Amino acid sequence: MKEKLVLIGNGMAGMRTIEELLAIAPDKYDITVFGAEPHGNYNRIMLSPVLAGEKTIAEIMINDLDWYAKNNVRLHAGKEVVEIHRTRREVRTADGTVEHYDRLLLATGSNPFILPVPGNQLPGVIGFRDIKDVETMLAAAQPGRHAVVIGGGLLGLEAANGLMKHGMQCTVVHLGDVLMERQLDPVAAGLLRASLEERGMRFLLGAQTAAILGEDKVRGVRFKDGLEVPADLVVMAVGIRPNTDLAKQAGIHTERGIVVNDTMQTYDPRVYAVGECVQHRGICYGLVAPLWEQAKVCANHLAQFGIGRYQGSVTSTKLKVTGIDLFSAGNFNGSADCEEIVLRDPARGVYKKLVVRDNRIQGAVMYGDTVDGAWYFQLLREGTDISDFRETVLFGHAHMADAGREGSSVMSMSDDAEICGCNGVCKGTIVKAITEKKLFTLDDVRAHTKASASCGSCTGLVEQILAATVGTIGKTPAEKPMCKCTEHSHDVVRTAIRERHLTSLRAVFDTLDWKTPDGCHSCRPALNYYLIATWPGEAQDDQRSRFINERVHANIQKDGTYSVVPRMWGGLTTPDELRAIADVADKYQIPTVKVTGGQRIDLLGVKKDDLPRVWADLNAAGMVSGHAYGKSLRTVKTCVGSDWCRFGTQDSTGLGVKLEKMTWGSWTPHKFKMAVSGCPRNCAEATIKDFGVICVDSGYELHVGGNGGIKIRGTDLLCKLATEEEVKEFCGAFMQLYREEARYLERTAPWIERVGLSYVKSKIVEDEEGRKALYARFLASQQFAQIDPWAERASGGVDAHEFEPLAAIN
Amino acid sequence: MTDWHDIGALSDIPQLGSRIVKSAQGDIAVFRAADDAVFALSDSCPHRGGPLSQGIVHGHRVTCPLHNWVLELESGAAIAPDVGCARKYPVRVDGGRVLLQLVSVTDSSSV
Ligand SMILES: Cc1cc2nc3c(=O)[nH]c(=O)nc-3n(C[C@H](O)[C@H](O)[C@H](O)COP(=O)(O)OP(=O)(O)OC[C@H]3O[C@@H](n4cnc5c(N)ncnc54)[C@H](O)[C@@H]3O)c2cc1C
Ligand code: FES
Numbered sequence: 001m002k003e004k005l006v007l008i009g010n011g012m013a014g015m016r017t018i019e020e021l022l023a024i025a026p027d028k029y030d031i032t033v034f035g036a037e038p039h040g041n042y043n044r045i046m047l048s049p050v051l052a053g054e055k056t057i058a059e060i061m062i063n064d065l066d067w068y069a070k071n072n073v074r075l076h077a078g079k080e081v082v083e084i085h086r087t088r089r090e091v092r093t094a095d096g097t098v099e100h101y102d103r104l105l106l107a108t109g110s111n112p113f114i115l116p117v118p119g120n121q122l123p124g125v126i127g128f129r130d131i132k133d134v135e136t137m138l139a140a141a142q143p144g145r146h147a148v149v150i151g152g153g154l155l156g157l158e159a160a161n162g163l164m165k166h167g168m169q170c171t172v173v174h175l176g177d178v179l180m181e182r183q184l185d186p187v188a189a190g191l192l193r194a195s196l197e198e199r200g201m202r203f204l205l206g207a208q209t210a211a212i213l214g215e216d217k218v219r220g221v222r223f224k225d226g227l228e229v230p231a232d233l234v235v236m237a238v239g240i241r242p243n244t245d246l247a248k249q250a251g252i253h254t255e256r257g258i259v260v261n262d263t264m265q266t267y268d269p270r271v272y273a274v275g276e277c278v279q280h281r282g283i284c285y286g287l288v289a290p291l292w293e294q295a296k297v298c299a300n301h302l303a304q305f306g307i308g309r310y311q312g313s314v315t316s317t318k319l320k321v322t323g324i325d326l327f328s329a330g331n332f333n334g335s336a337d338c339e340e341i342v343l344r345d346p347a348r349g350v351y352k353k354l355v356v357r358d359n360r361i362q363g364a365v366m367y368g369d370t371v372d373g374a375w376y377f378q379l380l381r382e383g384t385d386i387s388d389f390r391e392t393v394l395f396g397h398a399h400m401a402d403a404g405r406e407g408s409s410v411m412s413m414s415d416d417a418e419i420c421g422c423n424g425v426c427k428g429t430i431v432k433a434i435t436e437k438k439l440f441t442l443d444d445v446r447a448h449t450k451a452s453a454s455c456g457s458c459t460g461l462v463e464q465i466l467a468a469t470v471g472t473i474g475k476t477p478a479e480k481p482m483c484k485c486t487e488h489s490h491d492v493v494r495t496a497i498r499e500r501h502l503t504s505l506r507a508v509f510d511t512l513d514w515k516t517p518d519g520c521h522s523c524r525p526a527l528n529y530y531l532i533a534t535w536p537g538e539a540q541d542d543q544r545s546r547f548i549n550e551r552v553h554a555n556i557q558k559d560g561t562y563s564v565v566p567r568m569w570g571g572l573t574t575p576d577e578l579r580a581i582a583d584v585a586d587k588y589q590i591p592t593v594k595v596t597g598g599q600r601i602d603l604l605g606v607k608k609d610d611l612p613r614v615w616a617d618l619n620a621a622g623m624v625s626g627h628a629y630g631k632s633l634r635t636v637k638t639c640v641g642s643d644w645c646r647f648g649t650q651d652s653t654g655l656g657v658k659l660e661k662m663t664w665g666s667w668t669p670h671k672f673k674m675a676v677s678g679c680p681r682n683c684a685e686a687t688i689k690d691f692g693v694i695c696v697d698s699g700y701e702l703h704v705g706g707n708g709g710i711k712i713r714g715t716d717l718l719c720k721l722a723t724e725e726e727v728k729e730f731c732g733a734f735m736q737l738y739r740e741e742a743r744y745l746e747r748t749a750p751w752i753e754r755v756g757l758s759y760v761k762s763k764i765v766e767d768e769e770g771r772k773a774l775y776a777r778f779l780a781s782q783q784f785a786q787i788d789p790w791a792e793r794a795s796g797g798v799d800a801h802e803f804e805p806l807a808a809i810n
Numbered sequence: 811m812t813d814w815h816d817i818g819a820l821s822d823i824p825q826l827g828s829r830i831v832k833s834a835q836g837d838i839a840v841f842r843a844a845d846d847a848v849f850a851l852s853d854s855c856p857h858r859g860g861p862l863s864q865g866i867v868h869g870h871r872v873t874c875p876l877h878n879w880v881l882e883l884e885s886g887a888a889i890a891p892d893v894g895c896a897r898k899y900p901v902r903v904d905g906g907r908v909l910l911q912l913v914s915v916t917d918s919s920s921v
Pocket of ligand 2: 855876878
């Protein structure tokens with residue numbers, strides 16, 4: 001028999017947990033839900049647009065009654081649980097319904113705080129929390145009537161805005177003199193107040209409520225200083241109190257909220273709690289974003305997967321008042337050791353402030369132009385060093401993209417960057433839905449992911465993601481799981497391989513609890529790379545985990561034949577080599593011979609069974625594999641240099657040959673291309689290579705992180721050096737840093753954008769000892785890498801089975 | 811036509827790998843999973859004819875090297891959302907030898 005899970009509180013946090021649970025362990029529990037409200041689960045934050053007449057109740061439903069029926073979840077809507085009996089493991093409702101549980105989940109949310117002043121029980125005094133409150137307000141809202149909203153925070157302003165839309169006269173009463181002081185600094189609050197006043201909202205700041213006036217219903221409000229204001233409706237929006245009554249009654253430890261640990265368990269291990277009713281590491285949250293994270297962790301533990309901890313959240317806020325753009329996050333007021341970067345443009349009504357400490361964003365407030373809110377929030381949460389773009393950071397992400405610094409603005413955000421705050425949808429989820437379900441329109445994305453389906457403030461971002469994704473494949477995952485075989489991200493897996501000395505795929509699968517017996521085509525090549533890059537000579541290179549091109553050391557073509565590219569060091573060749581290539585082409589009837597962009601010759605259309613013999617012939621003429629097929633060093637392109645060229649400043653060809661001899665054979669996270677140009681005219685196009693050298697009179701300039709391809713990116717200047725020996729050392733160290741730290745299938749360009757050029761400089765240029773160590777590790781691993789794969793196979797010793805049929809049947 | 815052909819030893823096929831058998835009906839890819847289960851499919855992906863024998867084998871599935879379609883080795887059927895089916899051939903292991911039948915079947919019920 002299935003275990004029984006009972007949820008008390010049919011709200012956003014509780015039901016999100018159930019949804020997460022059903023996604024990972026659909027058959028584990030028999031689930032019963034009790035909700036005091038007579039509805040399905042709805043998006044509470046959208047009550048503001050409902051009040052303003054911009055949405056209907058039907059539009060804000062997350063799980064309607066049908067959903068419960070379809071998912072076999074028993075819902076008792078409109079039944080309040082009044083008792084938990086922990087020894088009997090039962091809950092009881094006001095009408096006497098009793099339900100047994102094996103696991104209990106508390107998600108009772110919070111209650112509006114009602115000021116303890118005389119008259120606070122009068123009809124017409126309400127909080128702003130649920131559908132019933134909205135219905136009460138709408139019934140009372142008549143043009144010309146007066147409403148007093150007590151509390152100038154997010155909730156109060158949204159309530160007042162909604163009521164004004166129905167023609168009511170609204171006065172917002174606030175104890176302090178800064179509106180939304182938990183989210184705004186005085187400047188932004190001032191701008192907000194001015195634009196709300198323009199719409200007709202009135203403010204009484206620094207006013208302390210003394211009493212609500214009226215006999216059988218509300219008539220007005222009186223303040224400490226004696227002032228009286230008429231009112232037909234009073235909305236209390238001065239704060240919320242976690243709803244802990246039930247937990248307290250059951251003897252579960254509570255302080256301000258129900259105390260939970262990092263796995264969302266209360267002091268009774270059978271009882272979990274999520275949402276606004278909980279207190280985690282001393283904090284009670286009042287926004288939805290933390291709930292999504294809590295729900296994920298809680299579901300994971302309910303499913304008994306036992307991984308994932310909730311470590312607290314940094315929150316951000318937007319105000320859902322149509323026509324007003326406002327965003328804030330983190331520590332936006334700063335402190336003595338912080339600096340502020342500010343942009344003010346009164347004519348456009350724009351104000352942006354970033355609070356920065358040690359070149360890392362601590363907080364952000366934006367008014368009037370909030371498109372970059374999600375980006376700043378991401379930089380804040382990841383603690384990104386912004387020194388590389390500090391001078392332009394306030395102009396936003398799009399500016400950096402225009403300046404050619406980034407691939408595409410949204411696409412350089414990591415996959416766990418939250419795009420839609422209302423529905424807790426992050427970028428990875430949207431990208432995945434677009435690629436897997438082949439979505440093409442905004443409406444499709446809304447239907448499948450709910451992103452931008454609520455307040456709509458993220459519509460622009462979602463459109464950008466849509467545009468960018470419908471043209472890209474093979475982006476590198478960030479913090480999301482490597483693939484569906486595991487919960488772990490690339491970085492986590494990599495760290496484990498290094499720190500736990502894992503040297504085989506089997507060890508990785510066992511140690512990290514892989515969900516599939518032997519991985520899949522997505523994780524195996526990545527793992528194989530991480531293993532051989534971390535433990536060269538020690539980890540075995542698993543050919544069965546390599547993509548076919550790397551397995552047979554040639555490029556598969558669309559008709560199933562292969563192309564073969566021998567190495568030509570620095571683009572140099574000889575008559576003998578050319579003759580041998582010509583002979584091979586004749587002998588094996590190779591249909592196409594082409595000169596590549598990397599200065600060598602491509603033989604296209606070779607049949608698979610001919611490969612070993614083709615290689616043997618090329619080997620005999622002294623040529624080796626060009627690795628044109630691999631995630632590895634490809635070519636070192638050169639121009640002729642000082643030997644022949646009248647502009648040449650150094651021996652660029654010679655240096656190119658030396659670099660290629662040093663680096664050939666090395667495996668890298670993605671393909672790696674180099675070039676050496678003999679003078680600043682840059683004939684070898686060194687500035688669009690992963691590693692480029694430009695020779696100048698006084699030495700060598702090193703450039704890194706460029707690529708051609710769909711989205712071209714020019715290199716960044718790394719440093720200038722005097723000798724060839726130094727160039728070799730810096731080149732090896734740079735490649736090794738990339739090999740050790742970039743994620744599989746991440747080219748140098750996105751990698752450098754992710755970690756920052758300053759970081760790369762700090763490792764390669766500024767830290768001499770570290771650089772020498774990287775270089776030494778690179779050379780050490782080359783001992784095992786510089787074995788010509790063609791020779792091994794041409795002699796028939798290695799992987800002969802790849803090239804011969806098993807049998808022939810007539 | 812319904813003869814079982816001895817095509818070689820199980821150990822001739824690498825685990826998580828595949829070998830080709832040439833036949834009048836075209837190339838047949840014979841796969842061996844990590845648990846030594848053996849399967850045979852026409853060496854032609856239902857998408858654009860990619861050589862399945864060159865793909866990465868994982869579990870009882872293979873990923874086509876050309877555009878990453880994933881097929882069930884047991885039935886030859888593509889995993890959703892892709893739709894298609896590679897022709898499958900009866901194959902079994904007897905005393906360490908791999909035996910293959912040439913009659914082609916297109917659905918899994920007829921083995
Ligand atoms: C008008 C409004 C606007 C908001 N805007 C934003 C915003 O823009 N951004 C943001 O991040 N957050 C916003 N919030 C806050 C957000 O809605 C809450 O953080 C979130 O709903 C909390 O989820 P929860 O599941 O903890 O509680 P709830 O969603 O409140 O769910 C708790 C449920 O439990 C039920 N319940 C309680 N006790 C019992 C019992 N004994 N038996 C049975 N059922 C019980 C309650 O009736 C309720 O339905 C807003 C809130 C409101 C009211
Ligand atoms: S041919 Fe197999 S996936 Fe396209």
